[in-house]
Amino acid sequence: MKTSPSMLFLTIGGLLVLGTLANAGGNPVRSPQAVVVGDDAVVVLDRTAAELVRLDRNLKPAGRTLLTGDPCAVTIAPGKPLAYVAERTANRIAVVDLQQDRVIRRVSIDGGAWPVSLAVDRDGRWLYVGTAFPAKLFIYRLGADGTDLEPLLAVPVLRWPADLAIGPDGVTVAVANQLPVRLEGVTGPTAAVSLVSFNPSDPGRWHRSDIPLPPGSSGLRGVAFSPDGHYVYAVHGLGRVRSPITQLERGWVNTNALSIIDTVSRRRVATVLLDDLYRGAADPADVVCSPDGSRLWVALAGSHELVRINIADLHRLLQGSVPGWLERIEDSMQANIWVRLRDNPSLVRLLENDLAALRLARVKLRLPAGGFGPRALAISSDGATVYVANYFSGSLTAISTADPTRKRTVLLGPMAEPDAVRRGALIFHDARRSFQHWHSCATCHQHGGRVDGLSWDFVADGLGNPKDTVSLIGLAETEPMNRRATVANAYDCVRNGLFSTNLKPVERRVVDDLFAYLAALRPEPSPLPLVDPKLAEPARRGKQLFEGKAGCAGCHSGPYLTDGKMHNVGTGSGHWEEADGRYDTPSLRELYRTAPYLHDGRAWTLREVLTTFNRRQRHGHVERLSAAELDDLIAYLLSL
Ligand code: HEC
Ligand code: HEC
CATH class of the missing domain: 1.10.760.10 (Cytochrome c-like domain)
Structure with missing residues (x-):
């Protein structure tokens, strides 16, 4: 669209108004959520200020682009002055011109809502977008100048694709499904990495394998490929959900892990713990691999640290090659874990419980992140510098990989004084x-x-x-x-x-x-009606059933759809402490994102809540509903 003088005036007017609003409330709260390195710029996504901040080679802020809709992910087009930003709640991809610092296009996603991850292959041919609702991987063909996005394919994935990594072939994608799901053949819920590959000349033929992490894994937020494409590295939480929470000591509750996946056999090779014996490595949020494949860097968002892993050495250990000095170290009267593993590779699962293994093998270094809440990492193409986006400090830290004590931290801009x-x-x-x-x-x-x-x-x-x-x-x-x-x-x-x-x-x-x-936390409107406007009518009918003959609103009432009372709806666990079978009526807000359901998480779908786990018909009057009415009721529940 050409801009007429009056349009220009309006646009400038609009910006002035925006500027005044921001100034009236003082400086924004700044929260770097993502970082990417370009040829001559480092680009940082500031989530709460809703800005894409371009830093020059000296890390001086050199340009800002205003964004909308909770921008939460960014990637750049190799060799082109372009960035792509996921504007989550606006359900769009913004294409940003990094020379002019402005959005030149916004592309709505057809058939998916809430883009939460983005990646471009190294030849700049494909843009990959992960959406949360439904959980899908969208593949776009990029035009020659990178501004045209032609939708090619959408592959279903598991749940909340928080991060994507592209293999060197450009058409194999590792998807980090952040939240756990129920998977066939796996005991207990777990998060998984999906490996998706497609054939550009026959896009209809795609392939997906889901590689489960150990049961109890959740918070899978970072994936990276080894440069040769042979391995995928995934960082995640590993909950000790099978043991009671009687003490936190030594990782009885949550541990934090790196899983290594072989992309040829499409299997998980090993899961090792990032923690130390008496100190957790909490909330791993991102992982990058050095260009030579020798080192991994992991951001620990909860511990405000980084972990550096000598991944090449770790691979050698996993392949059974134990150096002499390590062989001689004993672990309370027996050979240490690496020697036992060399002698019996089937013991590899022991690593999932071993808080000392990486430290013992001297392949791990923990260091301060340079700020609070490191959520994202990027590494320069020469491997010399790791950039850390420190969310709560509003800053970016550049760390020298040759000497990690050498680092520099810059603020993204003037910041508001933190309020309560x-x-x-x-x-x-x-x-x-x-x-x-x-x-x-x-x-x-x-x-x-x-x-x-x-x-x-x-x-x-x-x-x-x-x-x-x-x-x-x-x-x-x-x-x-x-x-x-x-x-x-x-x-x-x-x-x-x-x-x-x-x-x-x-x-x-x-x-x-x-x-x-x-x-201050507020429910977010369900994104499902965005994906499928045809759901609006069934949801409206479902609301009438909910308030009428299905008899739900008696207990599920008020803005959060709870009466704040305890009831027995036939879901009792039979445990002696809760023999009365009564539970607090839960809020039904955001049911679209809170699976599994019921007090012990036994139901993975809303249909199961109302049918499979309602055999005694004590939970509302579902028995009065036809199959079509049940569908309507579920459409309503998912719209809350
Ligand atoms: C190990 C996982 C875990 C951690 C860590 C955790 N929570 Fe929870 N939280 C839960 C679970 C599980 C429940 C439900 C417990 C129940 O129903 O008895 C819960 C329930 C709650 C509730 C009650 C919510 C309601 O509406 O009934 C509050 C409030 C809460 N957590 C706050 C916190 C705060 C604050 C922290 C950090 C200091 C925290 N939680 C850390 C797992 C956790
Ligand atoms: C007698 C009060 C009562 C009535 C009537 C009732 N519910 Fe519930 N509802 C509850 C209680 C209590 C729970 C918690 C049960 C549990 O955790 O095992 C619950 C749980 C749920 C859950 C699971 C939410 C979650 O996050 O775990 C859903 C969904 C739900 N109800 C929907 C409905 C629908 C739909 C109806 C009408 C068909 C209905 N309820 C009628 C009291 C009621």
């Missing part, structure tokens, strides 16, 4: 608040206070009766707290949460800030 909500956000994401730093609140309450898809066996309501993680959205409006209403009010529950994970008294100021953050 912002301070609370850092507390929520800060693993230093937990004993030995094993996890943060965000480890289990992912995506800003929501769920990890796992069940945990806390002590307060007895042992042997795990509870599915509850979303914290609207917590002050959904009292009492916990599935068994073990705490009456939200503030006390937050204070208890901090205390029990920290094992020492917490200052009131800290609880107040954390509570301010949680109380």
